[in-house]
Amino acid sequence: MEQINSDFTFSSIELQYKKALEFGYKIITCSQYVELKANNNLPKLIIVNRVDIDMSMKKADRLRLIFDKLEIKATFFVRLHAKEYNPFSFECYRILKKIRDSGHEIGYHSEIIDQSVIWKEDAENCLKKDIIILNTLLDINILGVASHGGMTGLNNLDFWKNKKASEFGLLYEAYDKEDIFNLFNTSFYISDSEWIRWKCYNKGIICNGDNRSFHDHLVSLHPVIYLLIHPDTYFDNHIYED
Numbered sequence: 648m649e650q651i652n653s654d655f656t657f658s659s660i661e662l663q664y665k666k667a668l669e670f671g672y673k674i675i676t677c678s679q680y681v682e683l684k685a686n687n688n689l690p691k692l693i694i695v696n697r698v699d700i701d702m703s704m705k706k707a708d709r710l711r712l713i714f715d716k717l718e719i720k721a722t723f724f725v726r727l728h729a730k731e732y733n734p735f736s737f738e739c740y741r742i743l744k745k746i747r748d749s750g751h752e753i754g755y756h757s758e759i760i761d762q763s764v765i766w767k768e769d770a771e772n773c774l775k776k777d778i779i780i781l782n783t784l785l786d787i788n789i790l791g792v793a794s795h796g797g798m799t800g801l802n803n804l805d806f807w808k809n810k811k812a813s814e815f816g817l818l819y820e821a822y823d824k825e826d827i828f829n830l831f832n833t834s835f836y837i838s839d840s841e842w843i844r845w846k847c848y849n850k851g852i853i854c855n856g857d858n859r860s861f862h863d864h865l866v867s868l869h870p871v872i873y874l875l876i877h878p879d880t881y882f883d884n885h886i887y888e889d
C-alpha cells in the first residue's frame with residue numbers, strides 16, 4: 648500500500664479514492680444511490696461521491712480525470728451565477744461536456760435564496776428557470792440539486808424547508824430527508840468544506856474535533872459514506888495555484 652499524505656494535493660485525493668476501492672467500496676453518484684436504494688440493491692460498502700464546483704471548473708476537470716482513471720463516478724454540482732466561472736464560457740462548457748460524456752452525473756448547485764433576495768425575484772421561479780437553463784445548456788435532465796453556501800449569509804437550504812424536490816421534477820436535494828434520498832442523516836458524511844481540514848458527521852450529528860482525512864475513516868467500514876469534496880481545495884504545489 649502506498650503511503651498517503653493527508654494533504655490536499657490531487658495526488659493525495661487520488662490515492663485516497665484508490666484506497667477506498669481497495670477496501671471494497673463501490674463509488675457511486677447521488678442518483679445511482681436513489682436508484683439502488685429504491686431497488687433495495689445497495690452494495691454493502693458504498694461511497695456517494697459528491698463534488699460541488701464552487702469556484703474552479705479547471706480543477707473540477709482534474710478530479711474528473713482522476714475519477715475516469717480509477718473508473719469511478721461522481722455527481723458534479725454546477726453553479727450558474729458564480730463570478731468565478733461561467734458555464735457558457737468556451738473552456739467551462741468544454742469541460743462540462745467532458746464530465747457529462749464521461750458518464751458522471753451533473754446536478755445544479757443552487758443559490759436560489761441568494762438570487763431571490765439580490766434580484767427581488769420569486770425563488771421558485773429562479774429555480775425553475777435555472778433547471779431549464781442547465782438542462783438546455785448540456786442537453787441533460789438533471790435529477791438533483793445541492794444548495795451552495797456562499798458569501799451572502801443567507802442559507803440556500805432554507806428554500807427546501809417547505810418544498811420537495813419532486814415538485815420541481817427532481818429526485819433529490821442533497822440534504823433532503825425524503826425517504827427516496829435521506830442520505831445525510833443515515834450515512835457517515837465526510838467533507839473537505841473547511842478547506843484546510845476535513846470534518847465529518849455521523850448520521851447527521853457532527854463529530855466534534857474529528858478532522859481525520861477521508862481515507863482515515865475507511866478502516867471503520869461505515870456501510871454508507873457520503874463524501875463531499877470541492878475541486879478548489881486541491882492543488883499540485885500550493886493552494887493559490889490556478
Ligand SMILES: [Zn+2]
Binds near residue numbers: 794796
Ligand atoms: Zn458550494
